[in-house]
Amino acid sequence: IVHRQSGSYAEAAAALEVAERLHQAGQLDDEARSRILNGKVHLAWYRGDLTCAQQLAEQLVTVTKNAGFPKAQVYSALLLANLQRAMGQFAMALQWYRTTATLLDTAQLDRFKPWVDLNEGWLYALTGDYIQARRLIHHALTTPDRGQLMSFNVHLALLNMLEGQIISAADLLRSVKPFYQQSGDGLAIAVIDL
Incomplete structure (x- = not known):
């Protein structure tokens, strides 16, 4: 994960390849397989190869479904x-957000619902439907989790910027900055300071 997020893509790919070989040799279980695929999806995404990332994500959906891991699904x-x-495949994305919501209901994982609302809200923001985007982001803001609340307020601030x-x-970003300073999240602070 560190290699992938720090831009050391060759090292990340090498680590994933070793993990893949261990899985193929029978030394890792299906949960590990899903984590390997997840890493590959993110690596392809970070490299900008969205087509490859999408294909790997489709494999990941199948693996997690077959393995019966509700959270991973x-x-x-x-x-x-x-x-x-x-x-930009907004119709397909919307279908998958709806599928995700159904999976959440089935697995009774209510605490993840705000994340789905937030992400679906960005879909609407990207299509210019700021009213629906705002509705979903405000719904996500009902989360009792303070960390999520701070993150979601950053998203709301970005939506406010899009709407002029x-x-x-700026007020929202200033209000969440102390949280990120206290948590030591330098990247979030740098973004807020922009």
Whole structure:
């Protein structure tokens, strides 16, 4: 994960290849296989190869479904939806957001619903439907999780910027900055300071 997120893609690919060989040799279980695929999806996405990332995400959806891992099924469906959104495949992304919501209900994983609302909200923002985007982001803001609340407020600030509400956006960003300073999240602070 560190290699992938720090831009050391060759090292990340090498680590994933070793893990893949271990899985093929029978030394890793299906849960490990899903983690390997997840890593490959993200690596392809970070490299900008969205087509490859989408194909791998589709494999991940199948693997998690066949293995019966409810949380991993939810995560893989949300990941595929987000990839399709990034590729401009908005209708397919919307279907996968709906599938993710159904999986959440089935698995009774209510605490993840705000993330689905937030991500689906960005789909609507990208299509210019700011009213629906705002509705979903505000629904996500009902989360009792303080960390999520701070993150979701950043998203709301970005939506405010898209709608030309610069002062409101700046106020929101200033209000969440102490949380990120306290948590030591330098990247979030740098983005807020932009």
